[in-house]
Amino acid sequence: MTENQIQSTPKFEGVEVKIGGTVYTVPPLSLRQVKSLQSTLAEFRSLTADGFDVAMFDKVLLVVQTALSRNYPDITLDALADMLDLTNSIVVLNAVMGASGLLSSGNTTSPNQTSRPIGT
Numbered sequence: 001m002t003e004n005q006i007q008s009t010p011k012f013e014g015v016e017v018k019i020g021g022t023v024y025t026v027p028p029l030s031l032r033q034v035k036s037l038q039s040t041l042a043e044f045r046s047l048t049a050d051g052f053d054v055a056m057f058d059k060v061l062l063v064v065q066t067a068l069s070r071n072y073p074d075i076t077l078d079a080l081a082d083m084l085d086l087t088n089s090i091v092v093l094n095a096v097m098g099a100s101g102l103l104s105s106g107n108t109t110s111p112n113q114t115s116r117p118i119g120t
């Protein structure tokens with residue numbers, strides 16, 4: 001999916017995050033999506049910073065792609081794997097979890113918050 005393929009008006013409201021210079025609207029997961037990702041989401045809810053390792057990357061990609069596909073149906077796991085890094089993947093995952101009501105109110109991302117690269 002290229003920048004030109006991104007629709008200008010997302011179908012669902014959500015949290016805005018910047019990935020690779022482009023702002024994406026990350027919508028909440030649908031009920032069907034939450035149901036299908038239930039075990040993975042449970043792992044994320046109990047995850048600590050020390051518990052996050054390389055084995056979780058595929059799960060992060062799956063959850064993020066699933067949520068983004070509501071507004072960007074052509075986005076692929078491969079495209080996301082190239083777009084996300086260690087910094088923005090956590091921001092985007094928190095946006096998904098927060099928009100979906102899966103984080104406590106103290107940990108949610110503001111609906112208008114965009115991620116920024118480290119050092120800016």
